[in-house]
Amino acid sequence: MEFFEKSVAVRLKTHLDRYLVAEDDKVTVRQSHRAAETRRARWMIEHVESNSHVIRLKSCYGRYLTATNTPFLLGMTGKKVLQTLPENSKDLAIEWQPVRDGFQVMLKASDGTYLRANGSMPPWRNTVTHDSSSTTSTHNWILWNVEAVEIPEDEEFSDYLSLISSFSSVSDELSGLEFGSPARSFQVTTSSVMDLFHNAKAVRLKSHHNKYLHAEEDEESVSQDRNGAAKNNRWTVEFVTDSQDDSITIIRLKSCYNKYLTASNHPFLLGMTGRKVLQTVPRRLDSSVEWEPIREGNQVKLRTRYGQYLRANGGLPPWRNSVTHDVPHRTTTQEWVLWDVDVVDIVVQSPAPRPPPALIPNSDYFSSESSSPTANWSKSPTYSRQESTDSYHSSPPKMEDGRSIYYTVLSDDFGEIDENAQGFCINFKGNDVNELTRKLEEETGIKGITVCTRFPSDGKLYPLRLQLPPNNVTMKVVVVQNSSEDATVDV
Template sequence: MEFFTKVKAVKLRSHLDKYLAADDDKETVRQSRQGSARKSRWLVEPVDGNPQLIRLKGIHGSYLAASAAPFLLGMTGNKVVQAKHDDSSETTTEWQPIRDGFQVKLKAAAGGTYLRANGGTPPWRNTVTHDIPLAGSTHNWVLWEAEAVEIPENEALNDYLSLVSSFSSLSDEVFGSEEVESPMSIRSYNSPKLSTKKTGMDLFRNAKAVRLRSHHDKYLLADDDEDSVTQDRNGSAKNARWTVEFVDDDSGGANFLRLKSCFEKYLTASNQPFLLGMTGHKVVQSSPAGRLDSSVEWEPIREGNQVKLKTRYGHFLRANGGVPPWRNSVTHDIPHRTATQDWILWEVHVVEIVIVHSPKPKAVVQAVPRLDEFASDSSSPSTHSAKSNSFGRQESIDSVGSSPPKAADGRAIYYSVADEFGNVNEGDEGHCITFKGNGVDELTRRLEDETGIEDIAVCSRSPLNGKLYPLRLQLPPNNVTMHVVVVPSSSKVARDFAKAGITL
């Protein structure tokens, strides 16, 4: 409940990665992939006299309501519709949020049924009902992921703002009075403080290969049987290295990734139970035949300096502990106990970054005057003219051949000048020089000449956390292209280096 007291509107995402939406007929409620549509936003209204209950108001002014009408005759599950909260005694518009791990269940105040996102074939596909899940396979169907929504100021919905003053009276009896943030995954579309879910990819963005360390200080390991996935303290083993592949979604973004083991197999969330009768399913290495499916795709969700890796079906990669057979095992599951909340958190160690090789500069061909341009002013015999023509062609050839830089001529170094706090203007494309040396001191002197700034530090930016670190001693071998940041010694970031005992 604590989460719903802090937001004005929410989106609810089901286990099928679809959003609860108020249909345009102003009556039906269904699931939709269009999470950015206004019909997927729901206003949160408190219920007077009962701080444990809320109402969810759709874009058409009606409320999410649990109807008494059956969805299909002879089948369990009743309709969920849009209705006015005083329309009929046969509908209830009041819901009780109940936390379940990192997700939430919405319980109808009357009847004790839960809001359920249905899957399968028509007529069940994309429908929403309220029911009590009896089968273990449908338990996740009543779990929803709550995402905070910032309401644009230019929308003509005055009741969005009228709710703010009433939130302070709500209690957190459902979730307790913990000081920490709500464990539900929260996304805010305008506020940077609630955008951690969007920045989970930042820890992988420039990574070509990573290691993942669990809360047990053990690394995710691809077993030598080329099938199992375990944990081990030997992070230097090749089995602990996972190659990162980004998955482009329909919008052109990359919110999901794949992790490939040293055996060229993918980290896969299987549907096989780890132990019969227990929660948690096996995580294995696999090479899906034909097209890669969603079982090998993971969504990184940032949690401080760590990440949670989430499947498309709402489960998280979990590093198990305890006695055998749980010890050192890896499963995917939804943590239900507070004691196991940290089991789905992983540290990302980048072991290889993507080097973007810049294109070679284009050859600049200097125009050489043709012979006939000199002929009119020359009184030389024709033999001299022929010789000049030969010389002119040779000079042109030499100028073309000498223009493109060769590998032996040095490396391309792209540099930008940082401000007082080490930041670089996003619009600054930087400058490029060709550098032949291998020493940092030589490069520093060269960049001082190029920038006209005296006493600088040459830094590189960490692909893991984005922080600047001064270069030391030698540059990388093989004349690889580099991207560096020039930091003036008078800047605050340079003074911070000195305070930390880092010599420039």
């Protein structure tokens, strides 16, 4: 269990150097080289309170790694492993017991079988099942390397929402609330490689050796060069829009000679693993000229569609200043695949049309609503003070300390909220949910409320039960007035 005690999320690597990946269909689980650096290879850890020896693993789609009873192939022993959302939070099929084996772990299901990464020929290749290791030759198939994953700060709130939506003792009334279409009132902005290439028309790529990716004058070779001002170090960026996975960014890089940066199949040196990177103009723009930028801090790794990385080599000649594509196996060469991105030319965007002025509610509107069931709380001194035109339609004030909390109010009697409303804004310091609840009661003048958040994927409301996310992340919440029949909401 020590592999999982101090980690929030992990990646699980098989004996085939592939990773356990959640497929986009939100059902299938498989092994993959290509998706190793994506969110699909990341599994959130949930500890089971009733049994400290087992854990649950949740995919980026909020679904649990599940040992099903469905045979993978009729007549064979292995059974399917899927992503599921079981109705019962105590379903043993989603619980796994880590069993240490040296520096690796085996993940044991409740029926005594183990999570297994299958090899061999199709249909077994890249599949994942749960089975017993009956032979010595397949024992390695149930061994997994555990790699702790740090969640970027800008993704913390998104993963926090995923946590609070799962198997909390939420009342049926709240967990079933669906008002109108799926929520669009709250969207989490995730940082990605697009931030580094935002509006980029041309870039320079600086290697770990403080040299730039350089297109040689022979219009074929690629090397490294210290002169950052040289035109040969400028690469035009083309975004590939027909990628099979919209969540993955693919680019092409074109040199000053209008030739593409190409991952060739030619060995750089016979007997060595690195292969040549060239400038070419292929007859058809195929995968050899496509690169997937993978962000790592403020740098990127450029990966080919086949799992190799653009690498700036050091050392003695003939390696010095050369550029190849390879998979770095040694710790000392891990930084050779990291590149700084300098944007040297941007795409000028057309100015967006100015939005029409906001409509100011007139007195007739408020008088027509005076008889509504919500009049008692909507006209309270504290609440009506915030309904002024200035606070509702102007930009929210910048908070020097604390976080901005946007909120809208939903009443059990009223039963609706405006999905497109910006909501009201308060400044809140701290991470305690109870303290936030008390402050919102003071702001709205409503007693007996539950503070909820709307989960982006299904549009449902869930009460906040954990601490608020760190780093003063801006939040949008819904204030739910508890039923007059029940003094409190069962959370």
